[in-house]
Amino acid sequence: xxxxxxxxxxxxxxxxxLTLVRDLRFHLAAGERxxxxxxxxxxxxTLLHTLAGLRAPGAGRIALCGEDLPQLTPTQIxxxxxxxxxxxxxxxxxxxxxxxxxxxxxWLGRWTWESRADEALARDSLRVVGLEAFALRDVHTLxxxxxxxxxxxxxxxxxxxxxxxxxxxxxxxxxxxxAVLDLFSRRVSDAGLAVVMVLHDxxxxxxxxxxxxxxxxxxxxxxGPVAEVMQAELLTQLYGxxxxxxxxxxxxxxxxx
Amino acid sequence: MPTRRRALLxxxxxxxxxxxxxVLALGAGSLRVAPGDVLAALxxxxxxxxxxxxxxxxxxxxxxxxxxGGLLALAGTLMQVLLRNPLADPYVLGVSGGAAVGxxxxxxxxxxxxxxxxxxxxxxxxxxxxxxGLARGDGSWTxxxxxxxxxxVAAGAAAVVALILSVAPEQKLHGMLFWLMGDLxxxxxxxxxxxxxxxxxxxxxxxxxxLNLLARGDLVAKSFGxxxxxxxxxxxVLASLLTAIAVTTAGSIGFIGLIVxxxxxxxxxxxxxxxxxxxxxxGGALLVCADTxxxxxxxxxxxxxxxxxxxxxxxxxxxxxxxxxEMGKT
Numbered sequence: 001x002x003x004x005x006x007x008x009x010x011x012x013x014x015x016x017x018l019t020l021v022r023d024l025r026f027h028l029a030a031g032e033r034x035x036x037x038x039x040x041x042x043x044x045x046t047l048l049h050t051l052a053g054l055r056a057p058g059a060g061r062i063a064l065c066g067e068d069l070p071q072l073t074p075t076q077i078x079x080x081x082x083x084x085x086x087x088x089x090x091x092x093x094x095x096x097x098x099x100x101x102x103x104x105x106x107w108l109g110r111w112t113w114e115s116r117a118d119e120a121l122a123r124d125s126l127r128v129v130g131l132e133a134f135a136l137r138d139v140h141t142l143x144x145x146x147x148x149x150x151x152x153x154x155x156x157x158x159x160x161x162x163x164x165x166x167x168x169x170x171x172x173x174x175x176x177x178x179a180v181l182d183l184f185s186r187r188v189s190d191a192g193l194a195v196v197m198v199l200h201d202x203x204x205x206x207x208x209x210x211x212x213x214x215x216x217x218x219x220x221x222x223x224g225p226v227a228e229v230m231q232a233e234l235l236t237q238l239y240g241x242x243x244x245x246x247x248x249x250x251x252x253x254x255x256x257x
Numbered sequence: 258m259p260t261r262r263r264a265l266l267x268x269x270x271x272x273x274x275x276x277x278x279x280v281l282a283l284g285a286g287s288l289r290v291a292p293g294d295v296l297a298a299l300x301x302x303x304x305x306x307x308x309x310x311x312x313x314x315x316x317x318x319x320x321x322x323x324x325x326g327g328l329l330a331l332a333g334t335l336m337q338v339l340l341r342n343p344l345a346d347p348y349v350l351g352v353s354g355g356a357a358v359g360x361x362x363x364x365x366x367x368x369x370x371x372x373x374x375x376x377x378x379x380x381x382x383x384x385x386x387x388x389x390g391l392a393r394g395d396g397s398w399t400x401x402x403x404x405x406x407x408x409x410v411a412a413g414a415a416a417v418v419a420l421i422l423s424v425a426p427e428q429k430l431h432g433m434l435f436w437l438m439g440d441l442x443x444x445x446x447x448x449x450x451x452x453x454x455x456x457x458x459x460x461x462x463x464x465x466x467x468l469n470l471l472a473r474g475d476l477v478a479k480s481f482g483x484x485x486x487x488x489x490x491x492x493x494v495l496a497s498l499l500t501a502i503a504v505t506t507a508g509s510i511g512f513i514g515l516i517v518x519x520x521x522x523x524x525x526x527x528x529x530x531x532x533x534x535x536x537x538x539x540g541g542a543l544l545v546c547a548d549t550x551x552x553x554x555x556x557x558x559x560x561x562x563x564x565x566x567x568x569x570x571x572x573x574x575x576x577x578x579x580x581x582x583e584m585g586k587t
Contacts, residue, residue, distance in 0.1 A: 054479050078482030089474040091341045092527045097258060102470060105481045110463055113261045113530075158481070 004029050004066065005080075005162040005194035006051065011060035012219075013047050019058065021047055022219035026211075030161070030192035033185065035199045035209035035226070039239060042217035044198045045086060048164050051196065052083040065161060078106035082160035086167050088151050090139045096150055097135040100126055103157030118157075125156035128183060130176075144171035152180060156187075163187075165197035169204070177201070181208040202243075202254045206230055214238050230254065264531040271538035275323065278545040282319040283311050285549050287556055317447050321506055322548040322562070323541035324450035325441070326513050328503035330540020331457060333514030334533055335496040338472045339489060340400045346515035347500040350407030353509035354414025355384025356501060360508070361421045361433050370445060373436075374505050381501035384410055389493065403493075439510030439563025441548050453502045458537055460495055464488060465530040472527065510563040512570030513540050519577055 006028040013021040020043030028034055036044050049055050051062060053069045062069045064080050072080075082103075090099075100122040101114050108114065114122075126132050129149040134142070142150060148171045155163060163184065169177045185208055187193040199205040205212060205226065212230055213223045216238060222229055232245045232254060242257035283295045290298070290307045298308035299316070332347035340349070348354070359380025363373040392406040418437070425433060436443070444450075461468075467488055470478040475485050503510070517540040518532065525531055544562070547569065551562040 052480060054476070074479075074482035074484060076482075078480065083480040085474075085476055085480065089341075089477070091474075092343065092472050092522070094473075094527055098526075098528070099473075101259070102473070102477075102481065105466060105470060105483075108466070110466075114259060119258055 005032075005064070006196070007061075007063040007066075008051070009061050011050070011062065012058035013043055013050050014058035015043070015046050019219045020217060021215060021221055024060070024213075024221060024223075026213070026223050028162070028194050028196065030194055031188050032211070033188055033195045033197070033209045035197055035205040035212045036215065037199060037202070037205060037212060037235075037238065038215035039217060042215040044215055045166055047215065048083070048166050048196065048198060052081055052164050053077045054083070075106050078158070078160075080160055081162040081164055082155040082158045084151055084155050084163070084165040084168055086170065088147050090147075093138050093140060095135065096126065096131060096137050096139060096142070097122060099139055099150055100153045100157050103154045103159070106158065121159070122153070122157045125153040126150075128156065129153045129180070145173060145176060148172055149176065149180070152183075161192070162194045162196070165195065167198050167200065169199070169201065177204065184208075202230065202235065206252065206254070259526070259528045259530070264528070264534075267525050267531055268534050268538060271535055271542065275538050275542040275545070278542040278549075279319050279323060282322070282545050282549040283315045285553050286310075286315065287553075318441055318444060318548070319545055320447035320451060321444035322441050322545045324447055324454050325444075325503045325507045325510060326517075326544025327454045327537040327541035328450060328457065328499045329510065329514035329544075330517035330536040331454070331461065331533060332496040332499040332503070333540075334518040334529070334536045335461065335468075335492050335499075336514070337518055338468050338529065339492045339496065340404055341472060341474070342400070342404070343519070344515075345404075346512075347496065347503070348411070348509060348511075348514070350388050350403070350497070351384040351410035351414055352381045352497050352500040353504050354411040354418070355387075356381035356504040357437060357509060358414050358417045358421070359383075360436055360505075361418060361425075364429055364433055364436070365421055365425055367429075370443065373443075374445070377505040377508075378501055380414075381497070381504055384414065385494075385497040385501065435561045436508040437563075438561035439508040439566070440559075440561045441507045441551075442559060443508070444506050447506075450502050450506045453499065454537070454541075457495060457499045458534060461492075461533050462530070464491070465528075465533055468492070468529040468533075469527075472529070508561075508563065510544065510566055512566045512574070513544055516566075516570045516574055517543060519574070523577065 004027045008024055008026050011024040012019060038044050050057050064072060064077060101118060104114055104118045126135060129152050131149055131153060168180055172180060181204060184195050188195055209226050211224060212226045213221060214229060215221050232243045235254060236243045243254050244257040246253040246255060280292055280295055284290045284292055288307060288310055290311055294307055295311055298311040329347050336345045336347055336349065337343055356377040359376035360373050363376035388407045388410050392403040422433060467483045470481050470483050471488060478485050518536045521532055521536045521539050525535060547565045548562045551560040551565050554560060
C-alpha cells in the first residue's frame with residue numbers, strides 16, 4: 001500500500017495553448033502540507049483543479065492514494081480528495097446543515113438518504129468551524145466569511161484523505177484565518193490528512209505549510225521545504241515586488257520592501 | 258435535515274390532494290354528479306347518463322389535465338436546475354414556440370386533428386434540436402449560451418406564429434388563439450401524456466441527488482463526483498421531451514411550469530428527491546382544478562385553461578417575488 005496521498009510525475013498544465021506549469025514532479029505523503037504560491041494568473045487554481053481530476057493534464061500522470069486518476073471513477077476520486085472552491089454559488093435557498101451534508105454525496109448510494117451518522121458528522125463539522133448555531137439558517141443570510149467557513153465544513157463532512165484548498169482564507173477575518181489553518185494542521189498531524197493549499201499570505205504559509213510550490217506562470221516552478229524555498233530573493237522574483245526578511249528570535253517574517 | 262420519511266409524507270399528502278382534485282373534476286359540470294356516484298361510475302357499477310359522462314367525457318379530460326400539469330411542473334423543476342435560474346420555465350428554451358409553429362401550420366392548412374398533434378410534436382422537437390445543436394457549438398455548454406440560444410429561437414418562433422396568425426382566415430383564428438393559450442378540449446387521449454409522465458419521473462428520480470449538486474454549480478457538482486456533462490445533456494433532453502408531450506396534448510399552458518416548482522420549494526425545500534415527485538403531483542392537481550374551473554365558470558362557454566393558470570399565476574408569482582428578494586438576484 002502506497003502511503004502517498006498524491007504522486008505527480010512530469011505534469012504539464014496548459015490553458016488556451018499556454019503552458020503554465022511544465023514537468024512538475026512531487027509526492028505528498030499522509031500528514032504533509034504543501035502551499036502553492038504565485039502571482040494572479042500563474043496557474044494555481046488550474047493546477048489545483050488538475051490535481052483534483054476536474055481537468056485533464058497536458059502531460060504526465062497524477063496518482064491519488066496510489067492509483068492513477070484515469071483508473072478511478074469520479075465518485076472514487078471524490079471519496080479520496082476534497083476540493084474547496086474559490087467561489088460558492090447559491091442559486092436556490094438551502095439550509096446550512098443541508099449544504100454541509102452535500103459532503104456525504106460521494107459516500108451515499110443512489111437511493112440512500114443521509115443517515116443519523118452523516119448528520120452527526122455534518123453537525124460536528126459545523127461545530128469545528130463555529131457554525132453550530134447556524135444549522136437551520138438559510139445560506140443566503142450568511143456573510144462572506146461565514147459562507148467560506150460553511151464550505152470548509154462541507155469539505156470536512158466529505159472526510160477526504162487529501163484536501164485541495166483554493167484560497168481557504170478568502171473572506172475570513174484574522175482570527176478565523178489562523179483558526180482555519182490550525183484546524184487543518186491538527187487534522188494533518190492527528191488524522192493523517194494531506195493538504196495542498198493555494199495561499200496568498202506568505203507569512204501564514206511559512207508557519208502552516210511544510211513545503212512550498214512557487215509557480216512563475218511561464219512553466220517554471222520551484223518546490224521544496226518552506227525554510228529553503230521561501231527566501232526573500234526568490235519571492236521577490238516570484239511576485240515581481242521587492243521583499244525583505246525580518247527576524248524575531250526563531251521566527252522569520254517576509255514583508256514588502 | 259432531509260429524510261426519506263418526510264419526503265414520503267409530503268408526497269402522500271399531495272397524492273391524496275391529486276386524487277381529490279380528480280374526483281372534484283369528475284363531479285363538476287352542467288351535470289352534477291355526487292362524489293359517491295363518481296366512485297361508483299369509476300368502479301364500473303354506475304349505470305345511466307351520469308356514469309357515461311363521468312367515464313367517457315370527464316375522466317379522459319381530467320387525466321389529460323393531470324398529466325399535462327405534472328409534465329409541465331416536472332419539466333419546469335428540471336429546467337430551473339439545468340439553467341440554475343429560478344425564473345426559468347419549460348418554455349424558456351423555445352419548445353412551446355416550435356410546437357406552436359407546427360400546430361398552427363397544421364390548422365392553417367386545415368389538416369386533421371392528428372396532424373395538428375403531430376405538427377406540434379415535430380415543431381417542438383425541431384426547436385429542441387436547433388437549440389441543442391447551436392448551444393453546443395464549439396463543445397462548451399454554458400447555461401448563458403443555452404439560455405440565449407433558447408430565447409432567440411423562441412423569439413423567432415413567436416415571429417412565425419404572428420405571421421401565421423396575420424395570414425390565417427378569420428374562422429380559424431379562434432381555434433389558433435385557444436391553442437396558443439392552452440386548451441384541454443383538444444386532448445384526444447390522456448394515455449401518451451400519462452405514460453410519458455410516469456417514465457419521465459422514473460428517469461429523473463435516480464438523478465435527484467445529483468441534481469441537488471448541479472443546482473449549486475457545475476464545479477461543485479464535478480468536485481463531488483457528478484458527471485456534469487452527461488447529466489446536463491440528459492436533463493435537457495428529458496425536460497424538452499416532457500414539455501413537447503404536454504404542449505402537443507394541450508397547447509402552451511402557461512405558468513404551471515414556473516409557479517408550481519416555486520410553491521413546492523417554498524413549502525418543502527429544494528431537495529430534488531422530494532421536489533421532483535411533489536412538483537409533479539402538485540402541478541397535476543393544480544391543472545385539474547384550473548381546467549374544471551375553465552369549463553364550469555361561465556358554462557356552457559369554455560375558457561382556455563391557460564388564461565386561468567396565468568390569471569392565477571401572475572399574482573401568486575409577484576407575491577413570491579416580493580417576499581423572496583434573492584429570487585430576482587440570480
